[in-house]
Amino acid sequence: MKKPNVLLKSTMITTLLLSSTLLVTTPIYAHTENQQLSYKTLNDLLTDDGHSGWSYSGLTGPEYWGELSKDYKACSKGEEQSPIALHNEDTSNEKWSFDLDYEETEFSIENNGHTIQANVEGSSSNTLHLNNTEYNLVQFHFHSPSEHTLDDEYFEMEVHLVHQDHNANLAVLGVLIEEGEQNETLAGMWDLMPEDQGEATETITLNPSELVPSDLSTFQYDGSLTTPPCSEDVKWSVSDSTISLSSEQLQAFQDLYPNNYRPIQDLGNREVGFHY
């Protein structure tokens, strides 16, 4: 991220020079708009593959994602975005039947610059059935604090188990994580997680069902990826109960990613369902 910052600085200096010329005739509130416009131009310059750098703060943070690339339009213009605020009163109607079947699986561990992610290695059978569609687990990763809120409360972390069907449609299971007992399942992964961007040399083997509360009930809704390009048609299931990790484990993650969450998005016309 160093390169864009240097470029950003020089562009901002240019913008400041331009703005000060404009300021002679324009009121001061035009400043923010200028900054946003100049940033669009900056990213046009930076984007040679159509995918711009994004982050969780400042001018590449969530409120600007939609401006960073034409591929990220859904981040600002989408109408079914994630995460959302969940409420325990939203527990009336089931949207989809839900069946989870996980097994012991080998994962590679990656620091991808936005989170720590475990990618399924080789073939495995970790299925999520929503109605008649079968989705297979591809990866899981973490956010801190949580992205979804429950009765307006944030949790220390949230794990997203990302599944794909054979048409590449996505279904994500989100599990909220609270500070408490040490998480033995995550201990091995935490030992391996790379401090810098890249993949750990060793893999881990675990059963992802250990990351899911045994008395799993889920909120269900249609949403999106919570990172650019914020693509929609993602089927979300979010657990209403939590798993735990120790304060040391929380600290170890936050040393790398203290703030990798997207703020709550409008529910709009969507209805949240619930599976017991």
Ligand SMILES: [Zn+2]
């Ligand atoms: Zn996520």
